[in-house]
Amino acid sequence: xxxxxxxxxxxxxxxxxxxxxxxxxxxxxxxxxxxxxxxxxxxxxxxxxxxxxxxxxxxxxxxxxxxxxxxxxxxxxxxxxxxxxxxxxxxxxxxxxxxxxxxxxxxxxxxxxxxxxxxxxxxxxxxxxxxxxxxxxxxxxxxxxxxxxxxxxxxxxxxxxxxxxxxxxxxxxxxxxxxxxxxxxxxxxxxxxxxxxxxxxxxxxxxxxxxxxxxxxxxxxxxxxxxxxxxxxxxxx
Amino acid sequence: xxxxxxxxxxxxxxxxxxxxxxxxxxxxxxxxxxxxxxxxxxxxxxxxxxxxxxxxxxxxxxxxxxxxxxxxxxxxxxxxxxxxxxxxxxxxxxxxxxxxxxxxxxxxxxxxxxxxxxxxxxxxxxxxxxxxxxxxxxxxxxxxxxxxxxxxxxxxxxxxxxxxxxxxxxxxxxxxxxxxxxxxxxxxxxxxxxxxxxxxxxxxxxxxxxxxxxxxxxxxxxxxxxxxxxxxxxxxx
Numbered sequence: 001x002x003x004x005x006x007x008x009x010x011x012x013x014x015x016x017x018x019x020x021x022x023x024x025x026x027x028x029x030x031x032x033x034x035x036x037x038x039x040x041x042x043x044x045x046x047x048x049x050x051x052x053x054x055x056x057x058x059x060x061x062x063x064x065x066x067x068x069x070x071x072x073x074x075x076x077x078x079x080x081x082x083x084x085x086x087x088x089x090x091x092x093x094x095x096x097x098x099x100x101x102x103x104x105x106x107x108x109x110x111x112x113x114x115x116x117x118x119x120x121x122x123x124x125x126x127x128x129x130x131x132x133x134x135x136x137x138x139x140x141x142x143x144x145x146x147x148x149x150x151x152x153x154x155x156x157x158x159x160x161x162x163x164x165x166x167x168x169x170x171x172x173x174x175x176x177x178x179x180x181x182x183x184x185x186x187x188x189x190x191x192x193x194x195x196x197x198x199x200x201x202x203x204x205x206x207x208x209x210x211x212x213x214x215x216x217x218x219x220x221x222x223x224x225x226x227x228x229x230x231x232x233x234x235x236x237x
Numbered sequence: 238x239x240x241x242x243x244x245x246x247x248x249x250x251x252x253x254x255x256x257x258x259x260x261x262x263x264x265x266x267x268x269x270x271x272x273x274x275x276x277x278x279x280x281x282x283x284x285x286x287x288x289x290x291x292x293x294x295x296x297x298x299x300x301x302x303x304x305x306x307x308x309x310x311x312x313x314x315x316x317x318x319x320x321x322x323x324x325x326x327x328x329x330x331x332x333x334x335x336x337x338x339x340x341x342x343x344x345x346x347x348x349x350x351x352x353x354x355x356x357x358x359x360x361x362x363x364x365x366x367x368x369x370x371x372x373x374x375x376x377x378x379x380x381x382x383x384x385x386x387x388x389x390x391x392x393x394x395x396x397x398x399x400x401x402x403x404x405x406x407x408x409x410x411x412x413x414x415x416x417x418x419x420x421x422x423x424x425x426x427x428x429x430x431x432x433x434x435x436x437x438x439x440x441x442x443x444x445x446x447x448x449x450x451x452x453x454x455x456x457x458x459x460x461x462x463x464x465x466x467x468x469x470x471x472x473x474x
Contacts, residue, residue, distance in 0.1 A: 043296070046303045050287035059280070059328055059335075063313070066283045070310035073303050091296055098296075 023208050026139035030205025032086050034134075034142075035079050036093035037101075037195055037202070038149055041127065042076040043094075044101045045069070049120060055113040064158045068120060075149035082145045096198050104191040108184055114166055118177050119184060121159045122230055126188045129226045133219050137209035160233060167235040174236060181231045189220060260445050263376035267442025269323050271371075271379075272316050273330035274338075274432055274439070275386055278364065279313040280331075281338045282306070286357060292350040301395045305357060312386035319382045333435050341428040345421055351403055351410060352417050358396045359418050359467055363425045366463045370456050374446035397470060404472040411473065418468045426457060 024030070049069040056062045083090045108123070110116040128150040135146040167174045196203045210216045231237060261267070286306040293299045320327045345360070347353040365387040372383040404411045433440045447453045468474060 043300060043303060046307075047287065047290065047299070050284065050306070053284065059331065062284070063280060063328075066280060066306075066310050067314075069287070069303075070283075070307035073307035076300070077304075091300075094296065 022139040022143075023137040023211075024139065024142070024205050026142050028201070028205055028208070030199075030201040030203075030208075031138070031142050032083060032088045032093060033199050033202035034131075034205060035083050035086075035145065036088070036090065037097045038131065038146070039076055039079040039083070039090055040094040040097045040101055042072040042079065042149070044098075044105055045124070046072045046076075048105050052110055052116040052119070055110065055116050057113060060158075061113065061162075064155045065116070065120070068155050078145060078149050097195060100191045100194040100198065103194070104187055107187045107191075114163060114173060114177055115180050117159045117163050118180055118234065118236075121156055121163070121234065122181050122227065123184050123188065125230045126185060126223060126227060129223045130192060130219070133222065134206060134209040164235040177234075178231070178236050181227070181236055185224065185227050189223070259376040259380075260374040260448075261376065261379070261442050263379050265438070265442055265445070267436075267438040267440075267445075268375070268379050269320060269325045269330060270436050270439035271368075271442060272320050272323075272382065273325070273327065274334045275368065275383070276313055276316040276320070276327055277331040277334045277338055279309040279316065279386070281335075281342055282361070283309045283313075285342050289347055289353040289356070292347065292353050294350060297395075298350065298399075301392045302353070302357070305392050315382060315386050334432060337428045337431040337435065340431070341424055344424045344428075351400060351414055354396045354400050355414050355417055355471060355473075356421055358393055358400070358471065359464065360421050360425065362467045363422060363460060363464060366460045367429060367456070370459065371443060371446040401472040414471075415468070415473050418464070418473055422461065422464050426460075 046069045049065045049072070053062045053065040056065065080090050083093060108119060110119055131146055131150050135143040135150075138146065163177070167177060196206060206216065207213060210219055228237070283306045286302045286309070290299045290302040293302065317327050320330060345356060347356055368383055368387050372380040372387075375383065400414070404414060433443060443453065444450060447456055465474070
């Protein structure tokens with residue numbers, strides 16, 4: 001992740017004459033599909049965070065979740081603008097992806113405040129890993145949109161602090177949250193496969209970005225490694 | 238509203254030497270209380286909008302409400318920063334105002350999508366009128382924070398369009414929504430009085446800003462006039 005595709009003399013993040021052509025050109029039809037999935041992902045994350053805040057034992061926790069949710073909406077606006085520039089109507093474009101993303105959230109509805117926090121931290125991270133891997137192979141103007149909307153939404157310090165504190169003094173909670181983390185990863189990968197099956201152009205984009213199908217398996221393996229690192233940050237290892 | 242207290246030669250919005258002293262100096266203890274009420278108002282509006290979105294018949298409506306809610310959080314951050322600069326811990330400061338603001342929302346829980354939209358538009362407006370009237374008499378650095386957090390959160394075009402369309406073809410809906418608007422104003426004024434009764438310094442600030450107690454009555458009258466104008470924009474007259 002984060003490997004520069006441009007030569008070292010190039011300004012970072014800028015397309016350069018003579019730079020190697022990206023694996024996925026900016027006008028690939030899968031790009032609009034990618035933006036649409038990301039956009040619906042932001043909306044569904046917004047409402048999930050807002051709903052999950054009911055588990056918060058404190059006003060501070062409710063504020064932290066509301067701030068994370070608000071950041072998702074600013075990312076949504078970025079995607080809205082990017083889709084408009086491509087002449088794509090965002091609401092129609094998002095429609096095919098609602099089912100899989102809603103299913104992910106329905107299958108990972110938290111039942112405690114700790115599960116809420118772990119999901120907010122780890123679930124976001126899984127999605128970010130997947131899209132950032134792909135971003136490396138996209139045209140720079142497309143990659144910059146993807147990276148912008150996957151940037152840290154902040155407040156992870158709050159989550160890390162709250163979760164570590166609980167996990168360090170309760171082995172039972174630790175065991176439960178480790179299982180929870182595994183379930184989040186499993187469901188995310190399942191639903192990612194449904195999303196890819198939903199649209200041929202999107203699937204082609206991911207295959208092009210990965211190199212070939214066997215590389216997609218390697219991509220999922222790397223996501224597992226990143227997931228384990230993130231769990232470890234929360235004291236879940 | 239919006240009357241300039243600084244002389245016409247002054248840069249608008251800037252404190253000038255020789256400008257008349259504001260009725261409420263920046264170090265009045267009621268200022269922190271005012272920021273705290275506003276801050277809790279943003280949080281409670283965020284969660285109310287997120288919850289009310291379940292009535293939306295369309296994804297577009299859900300996005301509109303999520304965007305309004307997100308704007309509330311950016312205002313919250315402004316108030317958080319302003320309170321920190323005054324050495325005030327925001328969570329403790331908000332606590333006394335939770336009850337009255339939660340009571341306002343509990344007493345005005347919408348039961349239809351149209352009620353949601355009218356409340357988002359009219360309820361926000363009532364609060365903005367009240368605080369903007371006060372802002373005119375505050376020290377400029379305080380007034381600018383108040384005005385910033387009461388700025389239009391956008392998306393009112395969406396609301397106006399949706400409500401007018403329904404109201405123009407259904408006299409029954411129009412009648413119901415006119416009653417709903419009246420109830421929103423009544424509950425807002427009731428709860429505003431509870432808020433003022435909650436804290437002496439805040440009450441003093443409002444009295445200073447209004448001139449005297451009889452002017453508070455005049456202020457509530459002007460709010461009623463502004464409310465009627467806003468209802469009229471929605472086709473509710």
